[in-house]
Amino acid sequence: GAVVSQHPSRVICKSGTSVKIECRSLDFQATTMFWYRQFPKQSLMLMATSNEGSKATYEQGVEKDKFLINHASLTLSTLTVTSAHPEDSSFYICSARALQGNSYEQYFGPGTRLTVT
Amino acid sequence: AQSVTQLDSHVSVSEGTPVLLRCNYSSSYSPSLFWYVQHPNKGLQLLLKYTSAATLVKGINGFEAEFKKSETSFHLTKPSAHMSDAAEYFCVVRANTGGFKTIFGAGTRLFVKA
Numbered sequence: 471g472a473v474v475s476q477h478p479s480r481v482i483c484k485s486g487t488s489v490k491i492e493c494r495s496l497d498f499q500a501t502t503m504f505w506y507r508q509f510p511k512q513s514l515m516l517m518a519t520s521n522e523g524s525k526a527t528y529e530q531g532v533e534k535d536k537f538l539i540n541h542a543s544l545t546l547s548t549l550t551v552t553s554a555h556p557e558d559s560s561f562y563i564c565s566a567r568a569l570q571g572n573s574y575e576q577y578f579g580p581g582t583r584l585t586v587t
Numbered sequence: 588a589q590s591v592t593q594l595d596s597h598v599s600v601s602e603g604t605p606v607l608l609r610c611n612y613s614s615s616y617s618p619s620l621f622w623y624v625q626h627p628n629k630g631l632q633l634l635l636k637y638t639s640a641a642t643l644v645k646g647i648n649g650f651e652a653e654f655k656k657s658e659t660s661f662h663l664t665k666p667s668a669h670m671s672d673a674a675e676y677f678c679v680v681r682a683n684t685g686g687f688k689t690i691f692g693a694g695t696r697l698f699v700k701a
Binding site for chain 1: 623628629630631638677681687688689690691692693694696
């Protein structure tokens with residue numbers, strides 16, 4: 471099956487710094503990737519849809535200048551949390567859309583735990 | 588518009604007894620429906636999915652779910668709970684037309700008692 475990886479799996483950074491999270495589709499090309507955020511004991515919230523070669527589409531309430539998304543190739547999307555603050559601490563999960571036969575399927579990465587101190 | 592409601596935030600069962608996790612959905616389009624499981628500090632694992640074929644869907648680890656259009660439900664069941672089933676379960680709806688937007692339910696935490 472299709473595999474999506476994320477790096478790093480865990481990251482701790484200081485308040486005010488920026489941190490980049492990578493999402494890779496390992497054995498397929500993904501024109502579309504999605505970034506989710508999950509607060510403790512809560513569900514996943516879609517932050518943005520990332521399309522290769524074009525600007526990401528952000529969900530309402532998500533600051534595009536704070537959460538920079540770059541989908542520079544068909545196998546890599548990055549999420550950069552700029553000027554991180556403790557309230558940005560969360561579990562970030564990416565997923566990639568892959569064509570399987572005649573339909574699209576969505577595959578999720580293992581997630582990245584961000585802690586801002 | 589789409590939405591998904593998981594009717595129970597917590598479910599507690601004894602090992603060896605049946606599991607029922609309830610999910611209702613709303614979708615303007617013919618939806619695809621999924622159940623995912625998430626163990627603590629882990630990513631999501633797909634249990635099963637419904638994509639307009641058979642209404643009774645069998646998944647991994649003995650789980651199954653039945654799509655009932657008249658009731659707009661997609662409840663997850665398992666005949667006999669195992670300790671390793673203790674986790675968070677998410678019901679997910681995705682429209683088959685439009686922008687491929689996936690909506691997650693709030694989640695149901697399953698506790699399994701020995």
